[in-house]
Amino acid sequence: MITNLYFVRHAHSTYSSDELNRPLSERGKEDARKVTEILKNQRIDILISSPYKRALQTIEGLTGIVGIEIVVEEDFKERLLSERPLNDFDRAIAKVWEDYSFCWEGGESNVVAQNRGVKALEKVLERYEGKNIAIGTHGNMMVLIMNYLDKRFDFTFWKRLDMPDIYKLSFDDRRLIDVKRLWNKS
Template sequence: MKTYYFVRHCQANGQSEDAYLTPQGIAQSHALAQFFSGIHLNKIISSPYKRAIQTIEPLAHAKQLEVQIDQRLSERVLSSKPMDDWYEKLKLSFTDLHMTCEGGESSQEAMNRIVEALYEQIKLGKNHTLFVTHGNLMSLLLKHADPTIGFKEWEKLSNPDVYVLKYFKPDHIEIERIWHK
């Protein structure tokens, strides 16, 4: 069995790539470092977004681990243009995984990215790797492991949030939420 941790970033001041953590988000990042203090980690891989990197910096410093940046952990772009009905489109994207909006990425495409990042670590024999990502992408990874996960589970995610994924073999993956706000 191999163990992987998936962290949704702490509270941020927006959704852009350069959105930074709020004062509450900074406090959450330190609480996250404390939460992981007794958990062995070998590697940290993060989305390149500022809020993701800021989320994990206190933990990386405490564990003396370098943060590896991976574009595949970037948040999913639902559309390249603002949409008044984005919430409804996002909800639909959990049942129609191939639906795309203008300039956006389908749920399936986004899921493939994060699953590829995970399986790369599995194939390399890496264990106890922590991934820092975003809510929509994390929920799509969870959906890959458990197809019953959908929009309602995405809505319940917190900032931050932490899931552990235990990989036994390709057809047996267990997920568990370990962060309790």
């Protein structure tokens, strides 16, 4: 039985230090409408999202189309890079991808964040076998999960993601059998 997960990296958001409540920007809202257009014909059965507002807002347009509410899954939230702002984000993110066990003060290493995401993935695959599931999440978390399944999804892949972005991962039981990108910027 094939299960399809549609990982949706959230659309552009208005920066604020409040990670949980940071909303989509105007551009992000427009792109979220495009996400809805792309996914509305995919026969989505289940909507799941990180608790972060920007991830919820990116997939919420599907609620009226598929007639279901979004299930919030804490473990699909973005990885915590550090408990304090870091001066050089690019250097900080590169460091955790270079050494999967390294973490900045108060943050999550790739190992810890990946384990959290994979645990959530396994729960979804078990609970919703044979369904089409859209998951609103974040770039690092999405790629860490994808990297666990296939090492070609790495830091270089993460740097090339769009915001938003959509990847369809198809599973036969719990075995990844196909990955397709559905997002098209135009």
